[in-house]
Amino acid sequence: MLxxxxxxxxxxxxxxxxxxxxxxxxxMQSSLAEMIAKGSTRVKTVFNIxxxxxxxxxxxxxxxxxxxxxxxxxxxFVEHQITEDTAIxxxxxxxxxxxxxxxxxxxxxGASGAGRGxxxxxxxxxxxxxxxxxxxxSSAFGFSSEYDYKSxxxxxxxxxxxxxxxxTLGFGAQYYADKVNLFQDLTPAAHARISDDLxxxxxxxxxxxxxxxxxxxxxxxxxxxxxxKENLESTASSVLISxxxxxxxLPKARKRYAFSTHWVHGPxxxxxxxxxxxxxxxxxxxxxxTLRIGHAWExxxxxxxxxxxxxxxxxxxxxxxxxxxVATEEFMTSDSDLAKFSSYEGGIYYSQSLADKDYFGLNxxxxxxxxxxxxxxxxNGLRFAYWQTSLxxxx
Numbered sequence: 414m415l416x417x418x419x420x421x422x423x424x425x426x427x428x429x430x431x432x433x434x435x436x437x438x439x440x441m442q443s444s445l446a447e448m449i450a451k452g453s454t455r456v457k458t459v460f461n462i463x464x465x466x467x468x469x470x471x472x473x474x475x476x477x478x479x480x481x482x483x484x485x486x487x488x489x490f491v492e493h494q495i496t497e498d499t500a501i502x503x504x505x506x507x508x509x510x511x512x513x514x515x516x517x518x519x520x521x522x523g524a525s526g527a528g529r530g531x532x533x534x535x536x537x538x539x540x541x542x543x544x545x546x547x548x549x550x551s552s553a554f555g556f557s558s559e560y561d562y563k564s565x566x567x568x569x570x571x572x573x574x575x576x577x578x579x580x581t582l583g584f585g586a587q588y589y590a591d592k593v594n595l596f597q598d599l600t601p602a603a604h605a606r607i608s609d610d611l612x613x614x615x616x617x618x619x620x621x622x623x624x625x626x627x628x629x630x631x632x633x634x635x636x637x638x639x640x641x642k643e644n645l646e647s648t649a650s651s652v653l654i655s656x657x658x659x660x661x662x663l664p665k666a667r668k669r670y671a672f673s674t675h676w677v678h679g680p681x682x683x684x685x686x687x688x689x690x691x692x693x694x695x696x697x698x699x700x701x702x703t704l705r706i707g708h709a710w711e712x713x714x715x716x717x718x719x720x721x722x723x724x725x726x727x728x729x730x731x732x733x734x735x736x737x738x739v740a741t742e743e744f745m746t747s748d749s750d751l752a753k754f755s756s757y758e759g760g761i762y763y764s765q766s767l768a769d770k771d772y773f774g775l776n777x778x779x780x781x782x783x784x785x786x787x788x789x790x791x792x793n794g795l796r797f798a799y800w801q802t803s804l805x806x807x808x
Contacts (some may be wrong), residue, residue, distance in 0.1 A: 416798065425436045428503075437650070442637070448498065448500065448544060449492070451496055451497050452494060453807055454808055455491070455492045456489070456788040456807075456808075457803055457804070458805075459488040459489070459801065459802070459803040460488070460803070461800070462484070462486075462692045462799060463795065463797065463798075464481075464549050465480065465798075466793040468480075469749070469793060470478075470749050471749065472652070472661070473750040478496075478654070480749065481511075482510060482511065484510040485508070488505070488506045491503050498543055498545065498798065499541065499544075500543075502538075502540045502553065505536075505537040507534070507704045509534075510533075527767065531677045534555070534562075535558050536555065538556075538799070539554060548571070549572050550569070550570060550572070551570050552568065552569045553567065554568070555568045559730070560591070560594075561593065562648075566588060566589040566590070567588050568588075570584070570586075580623070580673070582621070583619075583622065586616070586617070586619075588616050589613075589614065589616075591613040591614070591615065592611065592613050593610075593613050594608050594611065595660070597606065597660060598660065599651055599659050599660050608690075611644040613637065613642070613644045614641070615640070615642075616639070616643045617637065619635060619642075630677070632674065633677075634673065634674045635672070636671070637671040639672075640669070641666065641667045645664070645665070645666075646663050650746065652737075652746065652747045653734060653736075653738065660748065661748065662746075663743055663746060664697070664745065668695060669694075670694055671693045672691070673689060673691035673699070673762050674689065674691065679751040684709065685709045686708055686775075687706070687708070688704075689705045691703040696765075698731060700728065701727065702728075703726045706724075707720050708721055711758065716762040717764060722761075722763055723759045724756075724759075725758075728804050730751060731751045733745060733751075734746050735750050749793055753793075755791070755792045756790065757789065757790055758790075759789075760787035761785065763785070764781055767780040768780065768807075775808050777807070780805070782803070783804075784800070784802045786798075786800050787799055787801075
């Protein structure tokens with residue numbers, strides 16, 4: 414279970430990479446969930462390299478369909494134990510990327526002439542967590558900033574264990590007060606300029622639980638509700654109307670629901686089988702099914718972990734999606750993330766124990782080096798791959 418609450422993607426480009434990165438962020442926080450010795454500090458540094466491409470993006474401004482993007486992203490997660498039951502946490506992220514679709518929209522409308530080259534995003538958070546008997550709770554406040562998207566956000570999570578710690582139930586809430594800049598008119602005669610700080614508000618609620626069934630079986634479940642309001646369009650997305658490019662138009666609200674279950678089974682003393690299923694639907698009539706299967710082994714005297722995994726995702730399109738429009742409609746999008754498609758993903762993960770190390774007169778304990786490599790392809794043309802490496806330690 415992810416005890417710190419809901420996994421919510423609040424990124425202007427809703428693609429698989431940022432979903433994976435946000436899940437990583439929650440997993441990093443979860444990996445820091447157990448209390449450590451008073452006065453100790455736990456650190457995890459993460460580095461991501463991502464590439465995606467497609468020639469079939471119907472939303473791309475210059476009609477090329479090219480959805481190429483390259484992302485480099487360092488991240489750092491820190492936890493310091495103040496007392497035996499209280500800790501402060503924080504993370505910092507710095508992205509820089511090139512995205513062909515963004516550059517083409519920006520450069521072709523007259524907003525900045527040649528358009529934007531490399532873009533950057535800075536984000537971070539500061540929070541605390543506390544345990545009181547069988548109850549644990551945490552809260553955090555964060556920010557994110559890039560040239561056309563800014564976010565201030567807060568979260569609160571609470572969990573309690575029951576039945577001799579065999580069952581755990583948790584609740585999480587997150588709120589985002591965001592500002593987005595959008596192109597309002599993309600027609601050549603309009604000389605469109607990007608807007609200033611349009612509001613977007615998002616609230617997310619989650620209920621999570623886990624139950625130990627046997628010595629070799631754990632089942633987890635979650636239910637998630639997300640509501641987004643105002644200015645939900647993407648800066649980089651456009652629609653083609655009888656040969657003329659215009660901005661996409663979307664409703665002012667979107668309610669989203671997801672239900673998932675995860676079963677972990679240990680067929681042997683040093684192996685684990687992970688199987689999860691997720692069902693999703695929303696107010697825009699998109700429905701999706703996601704299945705993930707992974708098999709992990711403990712190797713090198715049970716010090717290291719190797720996992721092979723595969724993921725299948727299938728979704729319908731939103732009711733406002735068309736590859737091309739013959740006339741202006743109230744709501745219109747050609748965003749490939751909102752189209753009907755199936756995706757196939759495979760990857761490998763390896764976690765290596767480096768034991769304890771001494772550097773600069775300090776003792777670093779429980780040093781671990783993790784690496785994962787993932788490749789995914791969609792039936793609507795988009796394909797991506799990323800490499801993720803991280804180093805964690807305590808001192």
